[in-house]
Amino acid sequence: MLYIKVPASTSNLGPGFDSIGMAINIYLELEVEESNEWDIQHLGEVLSELSNDENHYIRKMCEHFMTHFELEHKAFKIIMYSDIPLARGLGSSGSALIASLEIINHFYQLNLSEEERIRILSEIEGHPDNVAPSIKGGIVAGYFNHATNETVTLSIPVIKWPIMVVIPNYELKTEEARDVLPDNMAFDEAVKAGAIGNMLVAALFAKNYSILGKMMMNDLYHEQYRAHLVPHFKRVKDVITDNCYAFLSGAGPSIFIVCHPDYYDENRFNLLKLPDCEVKSIEPDQEGVITFEKDGHMLN
Numbered sequence: 561m562l563y564i565k566v567p568a569s570t571s572n573l574g575p576g577f578d579s580i581g582m583a584i585n586i587y588l589e590l591e592v593e594e595s596n597e598w599d600i601q602h603l604g605e606v607l608s609e610l611s612n613d614e615n616h617y618i619r620k621m622c623e624h625f626m627t628h629f630e631l632e633h634k635a636f637k638i639i640m641y642s643d644i645p646l647a648r649g650l651g652s653s654g655s656a657l658i659a660s661l662e663i664i665n666h667f668y669q670l671n672l673s674e675e676e677r678i679r680i681l682s683e684i685e686g687h688p689d690n691v692a693p694s695i696k697g698g699i700v701a702g703y704f705n706h707a708t709n710e711t712v713t714l715s716i717p718v719i720k721w722p723i724m725v726v727i728p729n730y731e732l733k734t735e736e737a738r739d740v741l742p743d744n745m746a747f748d749e750a751v752k753a754g755a756i757g758n759m760l761v762a763a764l765f766a767k768n769y770s771i772l773g774k775m776m777m778n779d780l781y782h783e784q785y786r787a788h789l790v791p792h793f794k795r796v797k798d799v800i801t802d803n804c805y806a807f808l809s810g811a812g813p814s815i816f817i818v819c820h821p822d823y824y825d826e827n828r829f830n831l832l833k834l835p836d837c838e839v840k841s842i843e844p845d846q847e848g849v850i851t852f853e854k855d856g857h858m859l860n
């Protein structure tokens with residue numbers, strides 16, 4: 561029996577659009593074995609609405625990889641549990657994609673390296689900021705070069721201040737949140753946006769979380785275009801104090817909060833009063849995806 565555990569991710573960290581993400585301690589777990597026919601079972605609430613037919617994303621991606629690598633098609637029995645809410649900007653599709661490639665890598669003994677898996681999956685997603693951190697763990701900066709089909713990634717020290725995520729009770733599909741982005745950006749605006757992103761990375765390495773927070777809240781690439789899709793974003797910004805910083809997690813609608821330790825309790829309490837959302841205290845996941853063979857079931 562193959563066991564796979566994939567962390568969720570928050571991407572962009574504000575101005576690191578499509579290129580910086582962090583793995584977090586919310587997980588997708590799977591038990592997988594070869595079978596005569598496809599059989600996908602969902603445990604728990606989060607995945608309960610998903611179909612288990614041929615349109616299931618993990619099945620579709622496994623079949624895609626079998627064709628891509630010119631492999632004889634196999635079927636699998638999968639039992640799956642997830643705490644990663646779907647279409648909330650916490651990388652659920654990236655985690656499912658990683659699980660699919662882990663299955664193929666294991667059962668066909670492809671021995672794909674970590675870098676190779678990140679490259680293959682970044683090409684499918686179009687950007688590495690969910691899959692790279694969920695594979696490597698921690699915060700990862702990545703660049704996917706569409707022209708040469710290469711990916712470069714490097715790890716960055718994780719944030720030491722407390723973090724929370726506000727998860728609204730509605731979905732926002734990444735596709736919809738990308739459709740509202742502009743096709744072009746003026747040169748001077750792009751220079752400013754890049755400088756803010758550079759300062760974000762410098763602040764992470766310098767562990768200067770006040771500057772980090774300010775940079776997180778100064779994104780020019782995507783938040784202004786997506787804000788109308790996430791009414792909770794303004795409500796969150798209205799209740800947090802000056803030492804607490806908020807950015808849109810991935811494509812939204814979840815909102816990520818990084819908070820000075822002395823102000824954490826007060827801010828958490830205020831956020832808990834907001835209607836129609838869940839507030840979770842979380843931590844970075846430092847391990848990334850885990851895959852191993854085992855006897856018997858762990859999920860039931």
Ligand SMILES: Nc1ncnc2c1ncn2[C@@H]1O[C@H](COP(=O)(O)OP(=O)(O)OP(=O)(O)O)[C@@H](O)[C@H]1O
Nearest residue numbers: 617646647648649650651652653656733734810811
């Ligand atoms: N474990 C899973 N099994 C099957 N399909 C999944 C799974 N997780 C996610 N999906 C599919 O991915 C869709 C959500 O993908 P989408 O890219 O819109 O959001 P996200 O990945 O949660 O957010 P973001 O990319 O902004 O971080 C779900 O509606 C579902 O179809």
Ligand SMILES: N[C@@H](CCO)C(=O)O
Nearest residue numbers: 571577578734810811
């Ligand atoms: N960087 C991506 C993450 C969502 O997959 C975005 O913001 O659209």
